[in-house]
Amino acid sequence: MNVLIAEDERRLANAVAQILREHNYQVDVVYDGRDGFDYALAGDYDVFVCDVMLPHMNGYDIVRELRHKSVNTPIIMLTARSSLSDKVQGLDAGADDYLTKPFQPAELLARLRALTRRQGEVVIDEMQFGDLKLNLSTYELSCGKKSVTLSNKEFEVLNLLASNMGRTIPKETLISRVWGLESDAGDNNAEAYISFLRKKLRFLHSSVKIATQRKIGYRLEAE
DSSP states (O other): EEEEEEOHHHHHHHHHHHHHHHHTTTEEEEOSSHHHHHHHHHSSOOOEEEESOOOSSHHHHHHHHHHHOOOOOOEEEESSSOOOHHHHHHHHTTOOOEEEEEHHHHHHHHHHHHHHHHTOOOOOOOEETTTTTTTTTTTTEETTEEEEEEEEHHHHHHHHHHTTTOEEEEEHHHHHHOTTTTOOOOHHHHHHHHHHHEEEEEHTSSSSEEEEEETTTEEEEEE
């Protein structure tokens, strides 16, 4: 599941993103209202977690404009305000849910699951592509009777590629999704983990290959 977080309190935003990644979510984080709007408008997200008080464009305006442009992504609003009128304003703007800060991570995770159930998403523990199976809980990658366990970053890279089977993922997108927008990670990091994964695919004797589109990115292909 792809989640976008717009929150200007960087420590909170990064902490929430880390928790979600540990629960196998793909997460993008922005710290500015205008960036939040642009990412939500252009990106393919399953849920948008949006703070109310953001620089350059507040959460109410973001939600209102997204709904005006027919963006139907489920939205959870975050705010330190707990009054009924604030909640009503957020819901009337087009938000699907409202979470008051401070909150427990378990509550946010439960609300994310509830929203995706409403959208009809089936939560699965295993992904299959080509002759491979990827366990989303244990990070075990298997082909026939052979299996290997992926590291966290290997899992995130492969999960992103497998979720977009046959589609080229630009390096910039890969780096921002796996390492985060504020990370110092670069092309070398992406290339290293692609190399690690290729070695594991060869070890498994899988027909699935990671193809390189020169100067653009990578895509997963199955014979």
